[in-house]
Amino acid sequence: MAGAVYSRVREELLARGTPLSTYRVQLHKGFSFEDARRIVPYLVRLGISDIYCSPYLKASPGSTHGYDCVDHKQINPEVGSPAQHEAFCATVREHGLGQVLDVVPNHMGIETFNPLWFDVLENGPSSVYARFFDVDWHPVKDELAGKVLLPVLGDQYGVVLEKGELKLGFRDGAFVIHYYDRLFPVAPRQYGLILARGLGGLEVRLGLTNTHLIELQSILTAIRHLPERTETDRQRILERNREKEVIKRRLAALTAASPEVAAHIAANVEAINGKPGDPRSLDELDAILEGGSYRLAQWRVAGEEINYRRFFDINSLAAIRVEDPEVFAEAHQLIFEWLRKGQVTGLRIDHPDGLYDPTAYFLSLQERYFLERARALFEAEHARQAEQWPEVERRLRERWRAEAGANVDSPLRKALFVAVEKIQGGRERIPDSWAVHGTTGYRFANAVGGIFVQPNAEGMMTDTYHRFIGEAPNFEELVYEKKRLIMRDFMSSELNVLAHRLNRISELNRRTRDFTLNSLRRALMEFIALFPVYRTYVDNERPELDARDVRYIKDTLRHAKARNVTLNVTIFDFLGDVLLRRYPEHLGEHERAEMLAFAMKMQQVTGPVMAKGLEDTVFYVYQRMVALNEVGGEPENFGTSAAIFHERNHERAVHWPASMLTSSTHDTKRSEDVRARLNVLSELPEEWRQRVEHWSSLTRTHRSEMPEGPAPSLNDEYLFYQTVVGAWPMGGSLSGTALEEFRGRIRDYMLKAIKEAKVRTSWTNPDKDYEEGVSRYVEACLDEEKGRAFLADLLAFKRRIERPGQHNALGQLLMKLMSPGVVDTYQGCELWDLSLVDPDNRRPVDYAVRERMLRSLDEEAEKGRQELCTRLVADMTDGRIKLFVLAEGLRLRRRRQDLFRKGGYQALSLTGPRADAAVAFSREHGQSVVIAVAPRYTLSALESGGLAAAYEETSLELPASYASMTFRDVFTGQQVRPGRHGEGAVLPLSPLLVGFPLVLLEKE
Template identity: 25%
Template sequence: MAHRAAPGLVATYRVQLRNGVDLDAVRARIPWLRTLGISHLYLSPLFTAATGSTHGYDVVDPNEVDPVLGGEEAFERLAHAARDADMGLVLDIVPNHMVLSPENPYLADVMREGPASRYAAMFDIDWRRGPLHFAVLDGSPADLLSAGDISLAGDADAPALRIYDQHYPLREGSLSALPPDEALTGESLRQLLDRQHWSVGHWRTSADAITHRRFFNISSLIGVRQEDPDVFDFTHRWIIRHVQAGHIQGLRVDHIDGLARPGAYLRRLRDAVGVLPIWVEKIVKEGEAMPAGWPVEGMSGYEFMAPVTQLLTAPEGLQALREAANGCLPGDTGAEVRTVRAQLLEHVFGPELDRVSHAASQALAASLPAAQAVRAAIAQLALHWPVYRSYAADALPPGARLAGALEAARADRLPSEALGPVFNLLSAPDDPQARTFAARFEQLTGALTAKSEEDTVFFRSVAYLPFCEVGAEPDLQPIDAAGFEQCMAARAQETPCALTGLSTHDTKRSADARAAIIALTYLPALGERLYARGRALAAERALPDRWGIYAAQVALMMYREPDRDARSADHLAKAMREAKDNSSHEDPAIETEERAAAVTTRLMQELADHLVWSAEERQAFEAIHGDLVLAQTALQLTAPGIPDIYQGTELTSIALTDPDNRRQVDWDAMDARADMDARDVRKLDLTRDLLARRRQQPELFAMGRYTLTAGDDALYVRRDWQEQSFTMAIELPRRMRPKAPETQRSGSGSLDVPLATEQST
């Protein structure tokens, strides 16, 4: 069972800092959040980040509050105000990586001193492969010199080379060979660059020269070696100091799977912060659980979202939508994932594959398998790896599920003879070289899984976008009340204080946006018509039918939204680039993206003008959508775990992929209840009422038994703990309701009167 959280946790409220929101602005919202019923403010990363950062995950200094957010004084003002309001602060921390930039003072020292730098051990750099490489240029160094984009900078004590708007520190003495007072030439620039501990190259073509561990394939982020205790102590000193001062009441650890040894890191963190609640960002596949023994409260909520969607999806309608998308999507999602993985290993993750192969060859030196066979074996295993990562580096041997990947790799057309020896390294945790290989391999599989599935195939297998989501998979099937109850029972047993989220900054679509597409499963004839119209409009614009299916769903989510055309166009462009087959981030097909956006714009207008549906159908859709929005909220706020409410989602919130879901919340609109839409009032009242109930009966919701039954017109949630109980009816959409169970209906109440419940204390 996971570590138990401290008392007082009722619900967290996730706030996105930056983009016009600083720490003092958050402090001003404390009265509102207290009235809402929140117990803990959950802040996105607040450490000094790269200039112009919109999210804070590109950390420059993990021991300094970003001055653009108000700095240390603003943080302490917020901490004191939260304490006075009887609220806690949860911080999102980023131990896995920092920004690869001369702005990073520790990296700047490494650039100047190389492996001899006192900070060299902080960063995961493979000096064996060459100097630290920056793939940042959009031309040759000589061309940039001619254009004025490169010049000497700094002074005699700290010489630098200005490249664009960054000053790259120069190695001591490297200017001595240049004639004094002579301007740089193409040849002297080449000689100067050759003397550095770092190199620069074209952002498109020099990725193979990268020598640092990246965050996924983002070359501007560099891995931090938290496996080194000295690095941990240095990068966590600010956090530990403020925990000890009582300014921090919880931590959320970003991208735990990027670390070399996640379990060891978490044990070190637990020792450093005591009983403070800790949550980890971890994505699990269906049937997978968080590794046993991690000293944390649980995961950050992705694993909760998919079962909610599965429960509320009408099976017959889902089948109708999938049939309406036939012929324009990958026929086999698993095969499509493997195809994409093979392409990524060849064209994107070459440096990572090289590093893993070198680690394996070092560990297998005694048996001397051919280097190419080792590399092939690693690639074949990675193609079939069924989870984001195993934890052999933390001495957890692979089980039957991972052994299945070995058998699948052996069934490939040309299996490598090194498959067995390479796989066996994962079962040799006492061998330091084998554990180094395991860490490198697991870091690769995590990145490869995320980029092939979440960031590629989820934009190709798009028959039903609610399943193309973090923590879900396109081929999922609906579940009934008993299946959902089973999921929640396991959650209550294993991680009773995990966060239960519905929307985050990482979700492809907000929960209320997903609910719009879930509603189509209750109106399958409308869904079929909308998909057909989208396909027809895509064909008119010489686009693959798939983008008509995608555009139809985006249009349904967005047709009532402000700035719908611009926001949808930005999203379609990002979706096409993520899918990588009609456009890409590296080589965007702007005209193709504009044609796809035009399909969405046309569909949104046709929906607004009642050309795709009748007024009666629109009314039915909006009623069903409203029911689903409230049903999701009720399921979240009554389930085992700690509800995590993403900023603005206490009202109806339609948001698409980042950066759309980071848009600044209109706080003023929340203060003007009289001007709220009726659907916003209902959701806000439901949220407040259920959070009040959780605050009144904390033990019941933290430890109580969870049961869910389906009636003719509602789902019935019941929580029981000792002499306390709570029952609530969650109204279902008025079409395609599940068949009533034979057991007696439990309790009374509805979403319209959420606290009209049967209870005893």
């Protein structure tokens, strides 16, 4: 039976194709399952193959992103009910779409009620969920042994306590601590202190034979016999968990039955809460809190003493240990139910670099998916033999592991579509051992945008930036400094934990035991600050380490030694031995395991430090050309060469053909269209220099002079100009409500940007004077009266770069649509979208407008494609041309599925005066051939007679075999035949650009 089930499921899964295209929707209170269900027919018409949903497990109330899950076993009620989810999934399936779901395996939200976290706070190491969270129960600070540090208070603990802001409460048989809208549990053993207070008086009032009094005394006895909160024996943990709940139920029943006992408890609660201004009256409440499994503290101490792993430096997101099978099962229970039913067909995994062992995690996902699909088949066909499933499952698991688990080339290893949110720095690649289809596409977004940056402008753009701000920042040095800043001020506790762990390892060997804790900490800080990528993937699964990981580690150690001549360099050798699994021969298995665990824990730290230092700090400081400051970007490199773009596309076609291709996401700093417009600045660097100098003189009176320097600083002012130019809406001037709305968006963005930069203000140490000065500046510059001269000149410049910016946006869209991979569209980006970083990019999307436009485009195309294209090119302001390009490209992918899933990739060359001003490639599979050409650097062409005239002597070089083919222009519908030229074929570009600014040819 097991063999038959295995073969059937294997055949079914391997026959499935990967997505061709995805459309990302952000589900929250303002956009529910019902809203998503209504747009499904529109997505089908658009050409989408899979709807791609943000996380929708139960999250903190009001969450707009879903990454703060508080309960893995429930759907987010703000998004919809289980019935509405069923209806949504049914609609998706009925229309032939798949559903890719965003999954968060690394952390949970703990700011609001999370039953698992609440239990940990109540019971400490003795909680049944203690091992679910990555808590260090034996931290550096002895006072925190067996406790969780909770940095949630607005002031120092003693001040908050004595002001009466912490209140003891009682409800449903349980004692709790209130801190405004936050709720914390009281440790069950502390119930005895509260209930026994004034017990003698209650005995006198009720009499010793009173049944309610006897029940209360029995409850007190049960409390005294509870296992300690530090108990870690499994049976004692289960006993404590069971008995504490019995105590609560008995207390609830007793207070409901006895008004006297209820009054006794209420009086005690009131007395223990004390009186603000009388410190001694709060001693009992202090003692009750001290006896618990958490320690309340001011939020500022988090960076240095917090002892639970967080998502980056966000205190409200606690990391979970998904490497534990029990945690894995809990976190994925509902998700696998949806996968088993076929309601969800693919997963996007958030932040895999935060996982302890990503390789093992992805294998677990694929194995569990196979077993769940097998279970669905078994239940459907062998319902009467349900008792045999455990044995069948065991045999299926053994066969799967033999075929897929041990073979990285097995197609069964990737039966479930999985894309990972992995940022790749430099030449970094995702490990071949990962059972995934690729990344979510940050690398592609930067590459495709970068080909529209004119490299010749680098010198002048750099000089303009340096001259304007009066200094010449070095990008690599900035990254190093800001990573050190993050470790010093925001993630010092994580560094301390690593240092103490490494110190214990150094004590295992007489040759290393003399390394001091401080020197080890310094060495770790240097290594992490200099580490060039997000993380390595050292584990114990493979006999040999990945060669790239080894190179990154060795190079970093060499640089660290060169920079730290006063530090004993043998410390770096010791660190290298630990990270590279070079263990002394005399060490036993336990000691080796400790060293491996350190290396794997350290890998969980390098990623967050890089992300916070680079993306969330340097990208808001280094403003040379902010279009390059994108997630996964490399702003130190001025754009991307066509050769590198082609190289990465070819590599993806061969190794990761189902990796996602994106250009805008919910995380991007600027939308694809903002970046496309800003890239035009590289085509007129001298004009840009003149403009910023002129604008600075026009707005000088709006700046505020402060002792530390002007507000805004010159660096922030330079960011402001690029932001306004890039985000100004398509079309003409703004006034009234429209200008007010835009002004508010820019003001909010600038306030976020200067806090992220951490130079003059920050989230943790806000400088209100500086922030108000920047706000006043933005308000004045974008005021119809105060900023009249600035706005007029800005608008004139914006008009000049708008059209070539639109061409850039269309070009990068075409490149995305035709490149190897799964094309992703972020909600609303089918029309022009000039959004900035969140929350700006999460504004509501008007789908009614988009649906009407798409229907109109289809109707007009039926009447005459060339006439439609002429109209679209004549007026590009409303974005219909972008919607047209997207729909035609997606529909082509749907028509030629094998081509876009399996097709090869060939870069194409051009000849002629504008040979470098276009990027072209072909895709080929069997009899299917597609050619795509995107013009670039179009400003000069548009200002000197148009594209057709500019490309009159420029031609596309094609393989000789293409000369016998007939192609159809996907946009205009006209037929095209290449001509022979020498040993190959040639296709003049000018005739193709007469009717449309892009070339997309499909072999007929």
